[in-house]
Amino acid sequence: MPDTVPDIPLWIAHLPVVGGLAVPWITPRTTDGRYLLGSIDRDRMHQALVYRWCGVCGRPLDDRLVLLMRLSDLPRQCTNEPALHPQCAAYTAAACPMVSGKLDHYRSTPVRLDATMAPSSDTSARQGAAAEPWFAVWLRTYRVIPDGDNLAASYNDISPLRIRSITWSVSGLL
Ligand SMILES: [Zn+2]
Numbered sequence: 001m002p003d004t005v006p007d008i009p010l011w012i013a014h015l016p017v018v019g020g021l022a023v024p025w026i027t028p029r030t031t032d033g034r035y036l037l038g039s040i041d042r043d044r045m046h047q048a049l050v051y052r053w054c055g056v057c058g059r060p061l062d063d064r065l066v067l068l069m070r071l072s073d074l075p076r077q078c079t080n081e082p083a084l085h086p087q088c089a090a091y092t093a094a095a096c097p098m099v100s101g102k103l104d105h106y107r108s109t110p111v112r113l114d115a116t117m118a119p120s121s122d123t124s125a126r127q128g129a130a131a132e133p134w135f136a137v138w139l140r141t142y143r144v145i146p147d148g149d150n151l152a153a154s155y156n157d158i159s160p161l162r163i164r165s166i167t168w169s170v171s172g173l174l
Helices: 042-051 071-076 086-095
Strands: 065-070 134-139 143-147 150-154 162-165
Touching (some): 042 150, 065 071
Antiparallel strands (some): 065 134
């Protein structure tokens, strides 16, 4: 659990709240009503990538968007996780225990997923592994590419506006 939880900004006040944290729009919900934070609803992930909706608030992206990337994702210049509004990325960087660096390790037990839910592609590799540094990649747009059974947002042929470290600097929030 994080020591302190940031206030939930007005623009994401429509999201459900668990433990004081706004639950991202792409978070799957089990049939018994639990939100699986850290997992992704596959249908919403694809919708968000294709229609250019924000993965946190579910609304259309503007002309500035942010991909939150792990260090190991940077060389591929793509991620399965939908792009975010800058303000939604800032909230995630402050609130998400993994992105903010408040967790040292990934959870060591697999989460139970319903059939409609997608674990991230390297879930098994990450279980129990040391947490990675995260980066915010600022873009004007991205390209949707196939990535195995999933889709990914790629900036392979697009110059990022900037790339900022989130967990490697104290004041590095965007
Ligand atoms: Zn948003």
